[in-house]
Amino acid sequence: MKCEMLNAENRSKPKPKPKPTPKQINLITLGCSKNVVDSEKLMARLRRGGYTLVHDSDDLSAQVVIINTCGFITEAKEESVNTILAFAEARRRGDIEKLFVFGCLSERYKDDLRREIGEVDEFFGVNSMEDILASLGVPPVHTPAGERLLTTSGHYAYLKISEGCNRRCSYCAIPLIRGRHVSTPLEELVSEAALLAAGGVKELMVVAQDTTFYGVDLYGARRLAALLRALSEVDGIAWIRLHYAYPAQFPDDVIEVLRSSSKLCRYLDIPLQHVNDAVLKQMRRGVDRRQTYDLIGKLREQAPGIALRTTLMVGHPGEDEAAFAELMDFVREVKFERLGVFTYSEEEGTYGAKHLKDALRQEEKQRRAGALMKLQAEISASLNQAKVGKTFRVMLDRKEGCYYVGRTEFDSPEVDGEVLITSAKPLRPGSFYSVSITSADEFDLYGEVSEG
Numbered sequence: 001m002k003c004e005m006l007n008a009e010n011r012s013k014p015k016p017k018p019k020p021t022p023k024q025i026n027l028i029t030l031g032c033s034k035n036v037v038d039s040e041k042l043m044a045r046l047r048r049g050g051y052t053l054v055h056d057s058d059d060l061s062a063q064v065v066i067i068n069t070c071g072f073i074t075e076a077k078e079e080s081v082n083t084i085l086a087f088a089e090a091r092r093r094g095d096i097e098k099l100f101v102f103g104c105l106s107e108r109y110k111d112d113l114r115r116e117i118g119e120v121d122e123f124f125g126v127n128s129m130e131d132i133l134a135s136l137g138v139p140p141v142h143t144p145a146g147e148r149l150l151t152t153s154g155h156y157a158y159l160k161i162s163e164g165c166n167r168r169c170s171y172c173a174i175p176l177i178r179g180r181h182v183s184t185p186l187e188e189l190v191s192e193a194a195l196l197a198a199g200g201v202k203e204l205m206v207v208a209q210d211t212t213f214y215g216v217d218l219y220g221a222r223r224l225a226a227l228l229r230a231l232s233e234v235d236g237i238a239w240i241r242l243h244y245a246y247p248a249q250f251p252d253d254v255i256e257v258l259r260s261s262s263k264l265c266r267y268l269d270i271p272l273q274h275v276n277d278a279v280l281k282q283m284r285r286g287v288d289r290r291q292t293y294d295l296i297g298k299l300r301e302q303a304p305g306i307a308l309r310t311t312l313m314v315g316h317p318g319e320d321e322a323a324f325a326e327l328m329d330f331v332r333e334v335k336f337e338r339l340g341v342f343t344y345s346e347e348e349g350t351y352g353a354k355h356l357k358d359a360l361r362q363e364e365k366q367r368r369a370g371a372l373m374k375l376q377a378e379i380s381a382s383l384n385q386a387k388v389g390k391t392f393r394v395m396l397d398r399k400e401g402c403y404y405v406g407r408t409e410f411d412s413p414e415v416d417g418e419v420l421i422t423s424a425k426p427l428r429p430g431s432f433y434s435v436s437i438t439s440a441d442e443f444d445l446y447g448e449v450s451e452g
Contacts, residue, residue: 024052025136026062028087029151030080031070033207033243035103037160039068040148042129047149049138055151060090063097064136069105071177074345080105088119100135102128104177126178127163146192153397155430156203156239156413157196161189161227165209167246169273170284170352171316171344174209181210183218190230197236202430203395204237205412210246212254225253232263238432239395241412243269248286250295258303265409266303269338270295271311275330276323279316284351296334307410309338312372315365316344317356324368331375337383338416339376341369377442384417384440391450394419394435396427406435408445417443425449 025046029039043053054062065087069080084101091099102124106113110123124132130140150157164179165172193204206228208214215223231240240263245254247270258264274280277289287295299306312327319327331339343365346358394406397413403420404427411417421427421435427449435447 023050024054024062025064025066026054026057026059028056028065028067028083030068030083031072031076031104033158033205034160034209035068035070036151037148037158037207038103038126038129040151041146042066042068042132043149043151044147045129045133045141045143046136046138048141048143049133049136051136051138053149060095064100065090065096065098066100066102066132069101069103071103071105071108072173073342073347077105084113084117084120088117091119091121100124100132102126102132107177108173144191144195145188146195148196150196150199150201152413153429154200155395155397156205157201158205158207159189159193159196159231160184160207161211161214161224162208166213167210167286168284168351170282170356171313171347171350173347173350176349178209181213181217183215183223185218186215186223186227186230189227190234193231193234193237197234200430202237203239203241204231205241205243206231207243210244211242212245212249212251222251224251225257228254228257228261228264232257232261237263239263239265239409241265241267241269241409243412245270247272247292247295252298255299255302258299258306266306267309267410267412268299268303268306269309269412273311273313274316274319274323274327276319276326279319279323282318282356283313283316307337308334309340309412309416310336311340311342313342313344314368314372315360315362317352317358317360319344319360328372328375331372331379335379335383336376337380337410339372339379340415341372341376343369380417381440381442384442384445387437387445388440389437391434391436392419392447394421394433394447396421396429396431396433398429399427406433417445419445419447421447421449423449 027039027043029035047053067083070076087099090096098121099119100122101120103126106123107125113123122135162181162183164181165175166181212224214227245268272292273283273285275289275292280288346353392408394408396404396406398405404423406419406421408419419435434450436450437445437447439446
């Protein structure tokens with residue numbers, strides 16, 4: 001990867017430097033929700049070490065800037081590099097005293113980055129919290145398991161249950177970056193959830209590179225269902241939603257928990273990537289078309305009303321026009337409640353980069369992605385219209401302009417639609433309200449708080 005190939009014109013520009021604040025750190029988090037958790041845990045340790053923290057700030061009031069990078073796909077890598085370059089320029093001007101970089105991009109390209117961006121004081125990998133703390137003079141101290149300084153709204157938080165991944169999907173560099181799957185012991189996760197609940201968190205988003213593989217390394221069997229049941233017993237937690245569930249060998253006992261637990265949201269994020277048998281085989285997904293349809297049918301039959309969120313990939317080697325047409329028909333037939341689309345990018349070191357030919361032009365990949373998202377917008381609009389006149393329990397997140405903004409149990413923050421609420425009375429973020437839906441568009445609902 002050559003940093004000079006990236007478009008410096010798109011860099012974010014830090015604001016001019018005000019008077020510095022003693023021992024203040026600005027921590028920038030890029031990438032996925034798993035990175036958010038890593039940043040929050042690092043921030044808690046830094047705060048115990050006497051630092052004050054700001055998060056994702058574009059000013060230069062802090063003497064130290066730490067950037068938590070993403071290295072998953074081309075667009076994410078470009079964003080990470082451009083962010084580093086922008087703050088490297090500030091470091092060169094003397095506007096900040098130290099610049100540290102860690103996370104996935106740093107783990108993967110540490111040597112290249114060192115050679116090309118000399119203004120960075122140090123590059124750290126993905127499991128280097130103690131090294132970062134030592135570099136900032138923070139002594140090792142005992143901290144409560146899972147202690148974090150939340151960067152999300154205080155009423156919801158991500159709970160990362162494992163690290164790494166044992167899968168070998170053709171396009172994915174995560175196993176090369178994060179290593180093999182390592183589960184966090186169940187008891188530690190329950191303690192972390194209790195600590196979050198004591199701080200006001202009411203909603204947990206369970207995340208990992210592969211949540212359905214949870215427990216195999218520690219207990220010799222998948223224990224995700226047991227974990228979800230244990231989390232459901234934590235006082236103060238009202239909603240638990242499950243993300244990043246791998247479809248191959250999906251555990252039946254997880255479906256039972258989704259069906260029976262009053263705290264488990266009827267929501268599942270299950271990245272399917274494709275439906276064509278030949279493409280799935282090239283992707284090395286370990287699942288075929290028939291198994292995919294069977295799993296979707298089982299989920300909807302045994303957990304009625306469940307909202308399925310998936311991500312699909314277009315332009316993977318082997319996806320010809322017929323395979324893409326099959327994917328379009330799949331989306332048209334299944335009518336996913338939530339859907340996102342990625343275009344294939346060849347990632348160094350992966351099976352796809354080594355053994356498959358990326359023959360499709362990026363313009364064609366983008367055309368296919370656009371066609372899928374246009375279809376999904378039509379499906380989403382239809383599904384949302386069916387909710388008009390109904391009443392839903394809504395978690396209120398914030399006030400924005402003239403609307404209060406919340407979510408139903410079928411919507412995860414930042415990635416799904418929202419409920420825009422009008423109310424003559426003041427509403428409180430972090431609280432639940434019964435909301436009658438009055439209208440809808442492609443992705444959002446509009447409603448009013450029901451009396452009583």
